[in-house]
Amino acid sequence: MNGTERHEGRLRVGRRFFRRPTGRFVLFSIAASVLLAACTTDIPQNSLDPASPQARDIDNLWWLVFWIAVVVFVLVEVALVVAIVRFRRRRRGPEREVRQVHGNLRMEIMWTILPVVVLAVIAVPTVKTIFDLREAPTPEENALVVNVIGHQWWWEFEYPELGFSTAQEMYIPAGRSIYLNITSADVIHSFWTPRLHGKRDAVPGRVNNLTYFADEPGDYLGQCAEFCGLAHADMRHMVRAVSAGDFEVWAAKHASLPEIPEEGAVASGWETFNIICVACHVIGDVGPGVDLTVPVADRLPGGSGDYVLAPNLSYFAEREKFGGWTFENDTAHLQAWLADPSDLKPMTPELNDLEEGRVLGMPNFGLSPEDISNLTALLQSLE
């Protein structure tokens, strides 16, 4: 053994350490209360605030595992803290005589088997839920099919049965199953509306499926969850569940062509659109009509096959936000966007390569203030 000074030092430390368990418990209770607080309702992307049967299944499973984990956590950490407090080296008295125990086979076997049992308890509902959630809706459920296509950095929603597509905001009828075909036009994205379901990757060349079912009409915010490049953070979407009747009205509107006035600012904007914007964007039946080798079109069931390079702008004015559901759809933001899109949202249009189908943002076309205000008028007229 080495000198007594060091021994003294150890003991002071031991004493200071004695106060720590309280600290640890405070920490633990903070952590626990925080987790519980996480299920408050006013957080739009709260995964613990389910609004659909699917999300509820996940939520129930999560809480089962969470409480089991809490029990294990408490048992192990309490044992650890008790061991530290009880067996620390003390200042007074002779040094504890330590029995040189090398192990205890019975205990070791026990604590190998015990976790197996606990895990078996978790495994059964897990496997069951995995298969449940993967089941496609039956024909009786009359599910609405929506093709969800990820683009850098916005979501396209195609309604193959209704014959139109839109972007940023996905309208669905509440109380009806929605069957999503999810894919991507460029890199891997992940479609995630936490209150409705877990996420599902949008992989180019593949189609992944999810079933959505909103209990109630309402707005459900979501966001791309797989890193997809520069503006990954600004790739959001809004799922708007509306009543069946409202959905009919909305769908009927989108199935028809928007009306463009013959004169005025809007008409001038329409002219500019037909010269510049039409290279990528669609309004009604006017669009680029590009024909590229596409990983998307020929794979999506019932899809139109048209490849879209940029968001469909038909009925743009109904959207609350734009630019990956990031910027308020108001005059100021629209004009700022048209003046220099990359200033508002980080993009690299200089790296666009339309031949390859690579679109990394809307270029700055150097539009005049007049063009900008006309285009803004056009967009705001598309209600």
Add this chain to the structure above:
Amino acid sequence: MTAMTTPDLAGPGGHHDVSEARKLAMWAFLGSEVLLFGSLITTFLLYRTRVGDGPSAAEIFDIPFTSISSFILLMSSLTMVLGHHSWERKDWRQMRVWLLATAGLGMIFLAGQVFEFTEFVHEGLTVSTSPFGSAFFVLTGFHGLHVAVGVMMLMATAIMGFTGKLREDGGMNVGLVGLYWHFVDVVWIVIFTVVYLLAV
């Protein structure tokens, strides 16, 4: 517990047997190479039918030609093992002959591969024609690279045999080169089946 015990190769005083250690290291390295070629072969298996607009395997492969070059590589294992044998018997002259013969067979194989690649490119299969093309060229190219490294090692060993350095070392250079060479041959056995014969 005995499952993991191994012969204690450490001699007294920490003077471990260097040649044993190097052989062991080579086996470990080859174990690692199995996974490398495994990944390449897996990629190929995944993409072997994805030919796009380009030629397919059945259209392009010349099985008789490849069978002959495979046979040549296979026989280089024989010359290698004979070289190894004469090295063990310290018959340096014979050893050099067999080593150079092995290197020669390896070079014939490589020449065959170069010829084959050129043909394929002429017939319209390049690395960027289809995933099949990418996977084929990268897998066989990687193998070819291994053969080329092996040829260089064989030549270096044979030359060291000429200059007498090999004898002084008394290590196990020929043994190691042999292991590597046979491994490269073994990989080709798998490639020949998976890539070529399955495509017929």
Add this chain to the structure above:
Amino acid sequence: MATLTPQAPSPASTAAPGRGGIWEWITTTDHKKIGILYGFSSILFFVVGGVEALFIRLQLAVPNGEILSADAYNQMFTMHATTMVFLVVMPIASAFANYFLPLQLGARDVAFPRLNAFSYWLYLAGALFLTVSFFVGGGADGGWFGYAPLSTQVTEVVRMDYWSLGLQVLGVASIASSVNFITTVLTMRAPGMTLMRMPVFSWMVFIISFLLLFSLPMVTVGLIQVFLDRNIGTLFFDAANGGDPVLWQHLFWLFGHPEVYVLILPAMGIVSEVLPTFARKPLFGRSFVIFSGIAIGFMGFGVWAHHMFTSGLGPVAEAAFALTTMFIAVPTGVKIFNWLGTIWGGSLELNTPMLFSLGFIFLFVIGGLSGVTHSIVPADSQQHDSYYVVAHFHYVLFGGAIFGIFSGIYYWFPKVFGKLLNERIGKVNFWLMFIGMNLTFAPMHVLGLNGMPRRTYRYAEGLGLDVWNLVATIGSLVLALGIAVFLYNGWRTFRKGEVAGPDPWDARTLEWTTSSPPPEHNFDRIPVVHHEDDFWHQKYTTDEEGRAVAIPADLRPVVAEGPDEDIHLPSPSYHPALAGLGIFVMLLGLVYVPWGLIAVGVGGIGFLWGMFGWSLEPLVRGDH
């Protein structure tokens, strides 16, 4: 063949020619010096990676943060992860392994000292290469996992070329050192040191060597495919032409998951050395700890697809991988229980290394439990790629690996440098890191459950993310302060640290039998081993009740007098460093084809020169 040349035997007296200074470090083949090189390099990169992390946290402190652009942010998180995984935790484990594996085995060096030096220089070449990219157009920005086709998408910008080449070189370096460590363990153990008597830290190094040996080739192939897709137009991950991006995910995670255990097992080994020393008890259920390490290693290969639960594997594969993932909690749990068994009934000396080890257990339990929640596939579909995952793996990798490593640093510093790190400052260091760590990462659980995805450079207000992000940022500052205290402690100790004897902790394994720092030849006489924890058995015996009884110094078994007669030490060589430098130049050239081909040629000549010089060396010197 060249890479497998044996050590050049030369008499100890001529082993260190009087060239001194930097040249001595460049040409060293001494495993201890190489270990120190690894250690200092990884601490340096630890600071770099830490600064990157601080940038990330400052950017996210408030909604719509404006400290970094999206571009800069993406580089920061990519390089933070790449740096911490490949340039910090792996090499620092290598530092410990290099320094202590031969000492713990009772050997004079590793099996292939120059291969060992080559591994280090290759690591340094790869590390500098990755870091250089910051100064020539930006660091890698495709995520440390480099998912194709994002990583192959923009070929005009060379950042991901730097990334894919740099990682490959680091991989080769790791394979080389793995081969080296495996051979060392199998051939260099002192007489009597059976595998089951081998210290647990050495065991864990042995296991991770296998993990690296078998997992790295797979990612190497993936990285080559990414590089070729970017540079010569192959179509491996090009979905439009029939390639499949999911292939990359398989190849990456086939490596990536064993890699996780590569990061954590050395820390577990360190903890298994520290706890018995300061609890004054042998490791509880030693063979269970070792076998659970082996089990973790094996099973680590069978769970990779749990990183891909949202990619669309299909329910059968998802269920299967959910079960294997759950099952890996069993050997992990065994380890934790055995550590508890070790300290239970002991006499705990709560000094800094011990505190870090106990902190490791405390934090690792949290990380382990949140890990189990990932195996619940449906729940994982919510948590995947959210901050919940970030919280989980920082509890494992920071609370686990880094705390274990700090424990190791405080434990072994006196052996390496002969001076004890200051205890009082060490405690401040521990508590700042412990509190900072929890403040930083615990809130991230909530952030993830509240729907905050990873790798986002900004978030909007009103999402319920503001408060916890701010807390996490404050925590990261506390953490940074803790690490600053650590650096100060090290600096201070070099100047006026308390001198440590050969065995300051009354420890149990062979490395403590030599002087601090050890002589160049490690042991005057190669020890003969009779027990596990052999050194302890030289100092103590047990009474009938199983209590330790110190053996008086004059009654301890007498080791034969005098040093071994002929001590063979590897001679210094500049060839490994030259070959490493050659590789560095070649890599730079490969990024800038066609003009760079000149650099490739120059670097290639340097590399070949190094290799040939290396393979011819022993022939010249060996038999004189």
Add this chain to the structure above:
Amino acid sequence: MTEAAHPPHPTPRDYWLIAVVLAVITAAEVAVAYIGVDVVKVPLLFAMAFAKFVIVVGWYMHLRYEKKAYRRLFYLGLIAAPILFGVVLFSFGVLIGS
């Protein structure tokens, strides 16, 4: 197969004999590839490739005569590879149907 009972190393005569065997199998492989029916062809080809593999590794590489430790090192990789990659290919649907 124990350490103590090393079989004697093969002689050059054996090596030549093995080469003949390898050549015959190779010829058979090519023949089967051309004339075999699909159902039997694939397993047969794999079986023959495996036989060649074992012969070269066992005799030419002397793995049969080596220490257990070497064998284990190599077997680890050899066993891991087909299992891991089998699962990968299975998940892509390559091994079943298609």
